[in-house]
Amino acid sequence: MKKKILLLGSTGSIGGSTLDIAAAFADRFEIAGLSTHTNGEKLLELQKQFGNSVVTAFSGNSADTSISESSAADSRQFTYYGRDGLLEMISVSDADIVVNAIAGAAGLGPSIAALESGKDLVLANKETVVMAGHLIFPLAEKHNCQIIPVDSEHSAILQLTRFRPKKFIDSIILTASGGPFRTRPYETFSSITLQDALKHPTWNMGSKISIDSATLANKGLEVIETQMFFGTPADKIQVVVHPQSIVHSMIATTDGCLYAQLSTTDMKIPIINALCYPDISERTVVPFDIVGHTLTFENPDTQKFPMLKFAYQALTAKGSYTIAYNAANEIAVEEFSKGTISFLQIAELTDRVLQLDWSQNPADFDDVFAIDEAIRRKSRELIKLL
Numbered sequence: 001m002k003k004k005i006l007l008l009g010s011t012g013s014i015g016g017s018t019l020d021i022a023a024a025f026a027d028r029f030e031i032a033g034l035s036t037h038t039n040g041e042k043l044l045e046l047q048k049q050f051g052n053s054v055v056t057a058f059s060g061n062s063a064d065t066s067i068s069e070s071s072a073a074d075s076r077q078f079t080y081y082g083r084d085g086l087l088e089m090i091s092v093s094d095a096d097i098v099v100n101a102i103a104g105a106a107g108l109g110p111s112i113a114a115l116e117s118g119k120d121l122v123l124a125n126k127e128t129v130v131m132a133g134h135l136i137f138p139l140a141e142k143h144n145c146q147i148i149p150v151d152s153e154h155s156a157i158l159q160l161t162r163f164r165p166k167k168f169i170d171s172i173i174l175t176a177s178g179g180p181f182r183t184r185p186y187e188t189f190s191s192i193t194l195q196d197a198l199k200h201p202t203w204n205m206g207s208k209i210s211i212d213s214a215t216l217a218n219k220g221l222e223v224i225e226t227q228m229f230f231g232t233p234a235d236k237i238q239v240v241v242h243p244q245s246i247v248h249s250m251i252a253t254t255d256g257c258l259y260a261q262l263s264t265t266d267m268k269i270p271i272i273n274a275l276c277y278p279d280i281s282e283r284t285v286v287p288f289d290i291v292g293h294t295l296t297f298e299n300p301d302t303q304k305f306p307m308l309k310f311a312y313q314a315l316t317a318k319g320s321y322t323i324a325y326n327a328a329n330e331i332a333v334e335e336f337s338k339g340t341i342s343f344l345q346i347a348e349l350t351d352r353v354l355q356l357d358w359s360q361n362p363a364d365f366d367d368v369f370a371i372d373e374a375i376r377r378k379s380r381e382l383i384k385l386l
Helices: 013-024 040-050 082-092 105-116 127-142 152-161 186-191 207-215 217-230 268-276 306-317 321-338 344-354 365-383
Strands: 003-008 029-036 055-058 097-100 120-123 147-149 169-176 237-241 247-253 258-262
Touching (some): 003 082, 013 097, 029 040, 029 082, 097 105, 105 365, 127 365, 147 217, 152 258, 207 344, 217 237, 217 321, 321 344, 321 365, 344 365
Parallel strands (some): 003 029, 029 055, 120 147
Antiparallel strands (some): 247 258
């Protein structure tokens, strides 16, 4: 029996890889619905490719310029419009599984809708657990749903830990490529441009996650995500820089040994493993051959890349500090992308925001959204002082 997939963020890099898998394994997976935030024309193309019976949601402004005048009439083919329409699509869909590849905090609401409607959640939106991990996992348990990570690091951790009793796992080691500026002298960071930051050395990703990888904020988010997913204390989560991006994560066991997951840099591997969970997927890529590869590891430089240090601070402080870390970074990346602030000011803004009092512990999702909005307002105020 085919698994029906509802794919959110279908026009991004994770969405594209998911659709490639669905097309290659059409006997196992069926696309039941697709969404995009702004790329309306691409969504229409995908609807035709996967069949006009596929429901679609366009969550951005329905008059968005990505839908040209020539296809304005075709825009009526979208089944749902706007944020409310997206949430309605999720709630009423007969899909078995929701792949949430929406970027940023905007992905939290759809994650909630997926679980409340009883659907398993394949999660590429790390902000869902960074902002509301203490609420989202109980919600999944309440509705007897699974949350399965898609990040290559957390997918690797899941595979490494799933057959080992927790009492034998001492710590988790996340690997980081180091981004495009790993060897760049810090004194030149003031001249880093947007195009510089988008040139990731090993992964092909969207602009937000590419910038986050350049600052190591993405690894900071993954540290927070690791604690939320696996219950690992902050002092038992280590980050090592591994420029080759072959080892995707490691675990240390209580006997002093390390176990690692190695594969090529292809997001199809964690995606199909998530779609097939708890089974191991069929082969989707050429088998990895270790011969000829040199693997190196080094400690991250948190003086050059303080965003990683700030993530640990936010995680340890508890309250709403992880929400603050994410929201401040999102605002900073948005402004850097527009040319309003410099690359170095991404970390400066985040630091200033984290120095404020965000000790309130959100009691429910409404609290999470309200606190997130308050942090964003404050972040925009602080930008004027940079």
